[in-house]
Amino acid sequence: xxxxxxxxxxxGQGIVTVSRMLAQAALxxxxxxxxxxxxxxxxxxxxxTGYTRISDEPIVIHSQIxxxxxxxxxxxTLIGSVNVTRGLVPKGLIAAHSDKSPGDLRKMLGSCDAKxxxxxxxxxxxxxxxxxxxxxxxxxxxxxxxxxxKLDSLIKxxxxxxxxxxxxxxxxxxxxxxxxxxxxx
Amino acid sequence: xxxxxxxTGNEAIAYAVKQCxxxxxxxxxxxxxxxxxxxxxxxxxxxxxxxxxICVESEHSAMSACVGASLTGARVFTATASQxxxxxxxxxxxxxxxxxxxxxxxxxxxxxxxxxxxxxxxxMMGSRDCGWMQVYAENAQEAYDWIIQSFKIAEDLRVLLPxxxxxxGFILSHSMERVEVLEDEDVSRFLPPRKPVITIDPAKPIxxxxxxxxxxxxxxxxxxxxxxxxxxxVIREVNKDFESFTGRRYDLLETYGMSDAEAAIISLxxxxxxxxxxxxDLRSEGKKVGVIKPWVYRPFPEEDLIKAVGxxxxxAVLDRACSFGAPFNALCSDVVAALYRYGKSSVKxxxxxxxxxxxxxxxxxxxxxxxxALEAAKTGIVKEQLxxxxxxx
Numbered sequence: 001x002x003x004x005x006x007x008x009x010x011x012g013q014g015i016v017t018v019s020r021m022l023a024q025a026a027l028x029x030x031x032x033x034x035x036x037x038x039x040x041x042x043x044x045x046x047x048x049t050g051y052t053r054i055s056d057e058p059i060v061i062h063s064q065i066x067x068x069x070x071x072x073x074x075x076x077t078l079i080g081s082v083n084v085t086r087g088l089v090p091k092g093l094i095a096a097h098s099d100k101s102p103g104d105l106r107k108m109l110g111s112c113d114a115k116x117x118x119x120x121x122x123x124x125x126x127x128x129x130x131x132x133x134x135x136x137x138x139x140x141x142x143x144x145x146x147x148x149x150k151l152d153s154l155i156k157x158x159x160x161x162x163x164x165x166x167x168x169x170x171x172x173x174x175x176x177x178x179x180x181x182x183x184x185x
Numbered sequence: 186x187x188x189x190x191x192x193t194g195n196e197a198i199a200y201a202v203k204q205c206x207x208x209x210x211x212x213x214x215x216x217x218x219x220x221x222x223x224x225x226x227x228x229x230x231x232x233x234x235x236x237x238x239i240c241v242e243s244e245h246s247a248m249s250a251c252v253g254a255s256l257t258g259a260r261v262f263t264a265t266a267s268q269x270x271x272x273x274x275x276x277x278x279x280x281x282x283x284x285x286x287x288x289x290x291x292x293x294x295x296x297x298x299x300x301x302x303x304x305x306x307x308x309m310m311g312s313r314d315c316g317w318m319q320v321y322a323e324n325a326q327e328a329y330d331w332i333i334q335s336f337k338i339a340e341d342l343r344v345l346l347p348x349x350x351x352x353x354g355f356i357l358s359h360s361m362e363r364v365e366v367l368e369d370e371d372v373s374r375f376l377p378p379r380k381p382v383i384t385i386d387p388a389k390p391i392x393x394x395x396x397x398x399x400x401x402x403x404x405x406x407x408x409x410x411x412x413x414x415x416x417x418x419v420i421r422e423v424n425k426d427f428e429s430f431t432g433r434r435y436d437l438l439e440t441y442g443m444s445d446a447e448a449a450i451i452s453l454x455x456x457x458x459x460x461x462x463x464x465x466d467l468r469s470e471g472k473k474v475g476v477i478k479p480w481v482y483r484p485f486p487e488e489d490l491i492k493a494v495g496x497x498x499x500x501a502v503l504d505r506a507c508s509f510g511a512p513f514n515a516l517c518s519d520v521v522a523a524l525y526r527y528g529k530s531s532v533k534x535x536x537x538x539x540x541x542x543x544x545x546x547x548x549x550x551x552x553x554x555x556x557x558a559l560e561a562a563k564t565g566i567v568k569e570q571l572x573x574x575x576x577x578x
Binding site for chain 2: 024031032036037060
């Protein structure tokens with residue numbers, strides 16, 4: 001089973017980092033992975049996408065991802081200006097950073113049969129990190145709604161990537177987002 | 186014990202080079218340089234490898250420094266891409282002409298103009314005839330594995346030629362994948378230190394690359410042809426040796442579904458992977474298609490290719506570079522020449538140019554190419570001998 005994830009954010013928000021950290025976590029679980037950025041010049045603040053492929057089998061395909069199973073929206077201001085649901089498979093999943101309820105966010109997304117989840121990643125980041133760095137929160141939210149990797153594997157990746165207190169705080173962010181993410185029923 | 190880690194193509198190549206006990210890395214550090222040398226400079230700075238890192242002012246100088254270092258008997262690596270490779274062009278011939286076993290990582294990217302930074306094979310195909318061996322990797326694992334094998338192939342006294350290991354720019358260079366890496370000691374056992382024959386030494390000066398007029402130049406070139414042909418067997422030996430070390434099998438080319446294929450795609454690099462995925466789907470629908478992926482482009486493995494083609498009736502050859510004004514583009518020209526030389530010119534061939542300047546080639550594109558090849562196999566008619574995939578006309 002091949003799962004394709006598209007990440008939406010802005011240049012500087014660590015979209016490549018989270019697309020890779022998800023892949024690293026799945027790798028620890030024995031999966032095959034690919035993680036790649038939107039190829040091209042990087043501009044701080046401009047909308048960017050990142051991609052992760054995860055599979056139980058070796059991944060031989062090397063084209064871009066057009067029909068993701070899951071979309072993760074890291075930057076809440078993108079909704080409305082970027083078509084984040086583009087190409088999403090029928091009944092796909094959307095995990096969005098938002099202070100709105102899943103139901104309210106669904107209305108903003110227009111016609112879409114996806115299952116929508118939201119988490120207030122900014123509040124979690126400010127509470128724990130004291131800084132508006134909310135990409136790792138979305139990793140926690142994602143793993144709650146789609147078991148693409150074990151939470152423990154992700155924590156291991158985060159601790160390795162950010163040794164010391166930074167890693168510990170990011171683990172706390174991930175755990176809280178994992179708990180707080182809400183889906184519309 | 187092998188270790189599994191996530192690495193981009195660039196990182197996989199740098200990791201392999203780190204384990205290969207290189208003596209000298211010379212590179213130009215600015216665009217269009219890759220992360221390969223950035224990481225290697227870090228390794229040198231951190232003392233993780235005991236190598237000299239020579240930071241030069243252009244790719245022309247990078248290759249010049251590599252040539253000089255290689256002549257002293259050093260194990261040498263460099264990396265470049267796109268315009269950087271083009272600027273090296275003059276020195277590429279000097280490296281092969283002076284029989285320097287340099288290994289170079291290339292993240293294949295388009296050439297200007299217009300300015301473009303994305304993946305295609307224009308850079309390396311532009312240096313096709315420079316006397317280097319050329320390998321194209323499909324993924325980061327292959328890039329890692331070929332780098333380690335490349336030093337052994339290049340430094341073999343039957344070869345003594347430079348080699349480029351090519352990865353598709355961005356598609357492989359910037360994508361993280363699962364890579365099984367070897368322990369340092371295992372790489373050391375597989376790849377002993379270089380044993381040069383004649384070296385330059387300030388204490389005992391000799392002349393290399395001296396003037397060679399019509400009375401001898403031709404013989405020197407004939408020897409280069411011989412060496413490049415000899416590399417064929419050496420590559421095969423090294424592949425076998427590597428397999429016994431790692432269990433990972435390499436060869437001059439790889440085939441998929443060719444035992445009963447009626448139609449096949451021939452492609453270099455990452456696109457061959459996408460083609461295999463599509464071929465697998467088509468075969469599950471009962472369509473007899475296959476894929477041939479030359480790992481080694483120079484020396485061109487024509488005997489292996491003919492064997493792989495078998496009874497297939499139609500070949501769609503994919504080129505990610507333009508040979509402007511030529512009847513066919515580079516890979517297709519070689520395939521057609523091989524078919525002709527082996528008396529198989531009845532095999533129908535068409536050439537698909539794709540992906541220039543990083544234009545993505547999708548499974549849908551590849552499915553259409555397979556279907557067209559199957560149609561040609563059935564009707565005996567090739568509709569278009571030269572096609573441009575996914576371009577606005």
